[in-house]
Amino acid sequence: MLYIAICEDEASQLAAIRDKVQIYLKENNxxxxxxxxxxxxxxKYDLQEGKYFDIILSDIEMPDTDGMKLAKEIRGCLPDAILIFVTAYLKYAIDAYELEVFRYIPKSCLDEKLPGALEIAIKRVQSQADKSYLIQTAARIEKILLKQIVYIQKDGKNAMIICTDSSVKSVRKSLSDVHKELNSKDFVFVERGSIVNIAQIKSIQKEEVLLSNGVRIHASRPRLEELKVRMAIYWSEHI
Incomplete structure (x- = not known):
């Protein structure tokens, strides 16, 4: 499932973009x-409340804000979302580039440019699907890139996911279930209540694993041997 947002203050233009996106999605199943x-x-309110989108198409100049400010808001809430500007204001192209906007489509070229932009954007999202972990509850949907996860620890009935930006994501699942859903050989149990990302390990000292964020996690002896083997394999594949 993809999650796409369209932001446009002109009602007729909003409807036109939405219809073109829906047609593209239907034609490509x-x-x-x-x-x-x-x-x-x-x-912005929805983003601040935790709403998730893979792709956001937005106008640049709107009565209540401009696209540059909106792009910064989006980047703050969804740093990995794909942004596509649909606008008549070419003067913003350089700024859009600096904000890592994925595509810049003039409204006059919507029919010509939109399908191609959607095709490439969707392929990028799909290619990253196996490199991210999805948290989905009744209140929110969130994707975390696997490379951003440092370690995961059990906290009662929850699994606490600690990320490279120091944020902590809580999911009401067992560590075993989370480990299966990660579906990555780079994540290893170091003891019953802790999973670490091998890519985030700086060193192993006796029975302690030192992680990239400075945290030290105890590793049980049986797990430690397995971890050393997995680390050797990981580094042989990445050097």
Whole structure:
């Protein structure tokens, strides 16, 4: 499932973009949830409340904000979302590039440029699907890139995911279930209550694993031997 947002203050233009996106998705048998926003502040509120999108298409100049400010808001909440600007204001192209906007489509070229931009954007999202962990609850959907996960620890009935930016994500699942869902040989149990990302290990000293964020985690002896073997394999594949 893909999650796509469209933000455009002009109602007719919003409807036109939404229709073109829906047609593209239907013609290519792509399952997606599409959300349309006529005001950028409504999109910002949803992002601040934790709403997730893989792809966001946005106008640049709107009454309540401009696309540059909106792009910064999006980057703050969803640093890995793909941004596509659909606008008539070419003067913003350089700024859009600096904000790592994926595509810049003039409204006059919507029919010509939008399908190609969607094709490449969706392929990028799909290629990253096996490199991320999805947290989905009744209240929120969030994707975490595997490379951003340092370690995971048990906390009661929850698994606490500690990330490279020091954020902590909680998911109400057992560590065993999370480990299966990660589906990556780079994540290893070091003891019953802790999983570490091998890519985030700096060193092993006796029965302690030193991680990239400075945290030290105890490793049980049986797990330690397995960890050393997995580390050797990992580094042989990445050197």
């Amino acid at each position: 792509i399952l997606a949830e599409l959300e349309a926003y006529g005001r950028s502040d409504l999109l």
